[in-house]
Amino acid sequence: MSSELRAFKRDNGQWGLRNHVLILPLHSALSATARAIADGSHGAVAISHDWSGEIDNDLPRIIFTFSGYAANPNNFAVVFLTVGSDNESEIIASAQALGLKRFTNVALPEIGSMEGLRVKAIEIANQYCADAAQEKRVPAPWSALVLGLECGGSDALSGITANPALGVASDRLVELGATSVLGETTEILGAEHLLAARAIDPEVGKRIVAMVSRYEASINYEGIDIRGAQPSRGNIEGGLSTLEEKSLGAAKKAGNAPLTGVLEFGERPKTSGLYFMDTPGHDIEQLAGFGAGHINIVVFTSGRGTPTGSAIMPTIKVSTNTPMYEAIPDLIDLDAGTIADGIETLAQVGDRIFNEILAVANGQETKAELGGHHEFSLSRMYKTTVETTERFINAH
Amino acid sequence: MSPVTTGFSHGNRGVGIRNHQLILPSVVCSTHVARRIAEAVKGVTFAHQHGCGIIGEDVAGIDNFFIQLADHPNVNSVLVIALGCETIQGQELAAKLLQSNESTQYRIIQESGGVEGTVAAGVKAAGELNDAYPATSTEIQHLRVGIDLARPVKELVALEKLLHDAGYEVITSQSEFSSAESFTRLAQEKAHIIVSFPDDSQPASGFPLIPVINVASSGFLHQAITGDFDIQESNLIAEILPLIAQVAAGSQTVAERNKSGEIRAPRVVRSV
Structure with a gap:
């Protein structure tokens, strides 16, 4: 029964092999800021992606991916970055249902600017990083x-x-x-x-x-x-x-x-x-x-x-x-x-x-x-093109 | 005649209002290495999830997408960073780019000693390109302004007329929800600058190679984050011409300062 394995025991009974503070932007426009937050923090990690909240056939798959990723037991805590949409709220609620307990939602409309969001999220991430450093690995099955x-x-x-x-x-x-x-x-x-x-x-x-x-x-x-x-x-x-x-x-x-x-x-x-x-x-x-x-x-x-x-x-x-x-x-x-x-x-x-x-x-x-390799891609089942129309007005 | 604007002569790419060196990852796997090189040489890059696991029409579609970005007039030179085993082969992409522009090089991670080897080789190649293709000023004859219309804009016709009368070429692209699709279309149409009207529910956003002027609506989200926008829609007609002139002359937009600009290439088939 006993092994040489030592891991982080989560409140929900799951086990983490890492103790990450994850910066998770739920809109593509927040991706660059998410990277800047991770770079400016004491050890948080971030992903970036190209989802701008599109409501299409892939939406359930995207919600499922983000919520599951957030609730991964390797995460000590998650800092969500949001623009205030209903789908973002659904992702966070789904992550909670999957067992995520420690998180903060830093919402752009409440902060007022991208720069303000960056500063606020670094402050929160650093507090989580300090708390994470107190966690100890314990013998795990x-x-x-x-x-x-x-x-x-x-x-x-x-x-x-x-x-x-x-x-x-x-x-x-x-x-x-x-x-x-x-x-x-x-x-x-x-x-x-x-x-x-x-x-x-x-x-x-x-x-x-x-x-x-x-x-x-x-x-x-x-x-x-x-x-x-x-x-x-x-x-x-x-x-x-x-x-x-x-x-x-x-x-x-x-x-x-x-x-x-x-x-x-x-x-x-x-x-x-x-x-x-x-x-x-x-x-x-x-x-x-x-x-x-x-x-x-x-x-x-x-x-x-x-x-x-x-x-x-x-x-x-x-x-x-x-x-x-x-x-x-x-x-x-x-x-x-x-x-x-x-x-x-x-x-x-x-x-x-x-x-x-x-x-x-x-x-x-x-x-x-x-090497800091944090690649991430959303998996989509449907085409991503949407109808656009355009017209030209040429100069004289 | 456009108002006289000084730009950069970029060979067959045309005349641009920015002098960007594009560090172009040919596959998602090389985006991190591309970013490290871009940060070292002050080039422009972007993360994307394309280049492999694609079939059918998407192979040519993604290839063309990269080619059109690399051929944009705001680009001075291009360094392709490949992994080596991907569907979009970096050296073939570079060969296609070289047909129209000499200022192109490529490096392959699997053949350059891994991450550190490729970062070193890439920084060196980027430096060689910069030395061989210094910025050359010239006059822009036809500044092309793209309008991204992701929400209804009451003064659209007046805006188009204003820009047209000022001597600009104008392309308007209407999108359903996200501005990302319009940005792609306007980049392919070689817009030098984009005036974006994001949907009320969308934040301001950017595009790596093109300055984007974001226009705030009177909606809740946009009014909560006015600092992320360059101009209020209520001041549009009064302020847009001087703003375009400033940005064309080199003044950075908010999106440029925030380096915001994830891109999404259109895809028609699921990934495999």
Whole structure:
């Protein structure tokens, strides 16, 4: 039962592996100010985004994303920046319903100016940062750890080195009682039957197959065959030939554990075990879905290398090949290319990944955290163009 | 004839009222590196979520969106910052930009030693561009004023006539709710300057390459944050011409001072 894990226990019973004060602008026009607030504070983090309060078909998904992200247990407190709309109020209410207790809403119309908002929010953020520094990690059960599994810029070694090694670590964590969530529906197209066969009951198996069909249909609806657009050009340059080959390799991140359940984008897993979450393969949108789903740590395997990180979730990056690890050392935490070189076994690299997850969960900073990589993207299902009309009046 | 305004000669991009160096991230993954470079060289950049995970019409759509921003007359030079494995390939984007403007370079994170290596290489490349393309003053023949109409404006016709009679080209773009869509359209139409009438429920906002003059309505939100606006609608006809002249001559708008200006490229297909 006891583990070496030490985490922050939240009032609502959830566990945080970080103790962030998050500056969350709920309008795109406040994004630059949110960054300035984080930069001017004693350690707060911020995200920026391009949502201006548009009321369209994606609104429920956007409300769900922001509220889940705010309520992520890695946040000690949240400073919302708002312009005073009803949808912003709904986001904050939804975050409270998901368990967010410590927050302040700094509303632009009450403050009177963007500059005033910046000054006021820094003051509040600094008070939260001081309070956060008083919090102590306490021994936590393995169920406190909710791991997200992601890959990006896959190459021909992904399915042989980093992904199966991550699978070893994921299996071990699941066996100990942690939760592990595989994302990226794009990355399991053609391999869904393998995951369905591991489902704990036929209903879960049916759901994952249906989720993949639904995803393909949502792309085909636009007259596009996803199997013609994947693998990406970067993947092909990395040596992958088909989407199925890519998917078979990608699914190995989830090891061999039984599939406990299937989650919608940004939905929180309710129990321990292995889950699949319906997210796009777009790395940053997928990380937003993980954050909204209360995942508190991520391992990201890559064949090509990426700076990607998250404002709130420590993101451990593992290279599939040693030349890439050596070429861009400040992006990658661990190298799994040693398996291909015959220097280490899969089990040994799996152990290293497991140990790294534990060390990072206990507070060790990742390369992305040290570099301040706080990318964020909203995931939208519908087109963002709206009708505009224009007319010209030419000068003489 | 426009009133005589001095601007910057930007080759095939035209004559601009700003002399911006655009640090253009070709993908969301390179926006942080682009920002670090831009802060070091006082260039202009913006965060966006595009460049990868896109299919169908959006691939060409996003590519063209970047090209049109890079070809804007307020831009002096462009440094593309790519990751390397994204859908919109940075070197191909740069090659397209180079067809019309020599003042273009690119750097790729996966080939430049990671974050620190790319920041160093990018700062150096930006410096080379600045040395090779110094600011050159010239007269603007046709200042193009974009009007973003996200709310009904009683004096619109009078405003258009006023600007027209003053010798400006005028483009009016009407949007439903958010000004972001209009800003994109007006940037593509190479407006030098934008006069924005945000919806009553929307704050003042900006656009990275173009000075935006925000006009406050008499509504609750706008009156609560008058300091974020450049002009009151009630003073529009009396004050707009001198204000445009000042901004065209280099005076910063409130949105420029606040560096506000997230952009959203139009998308027609969901991300994958």
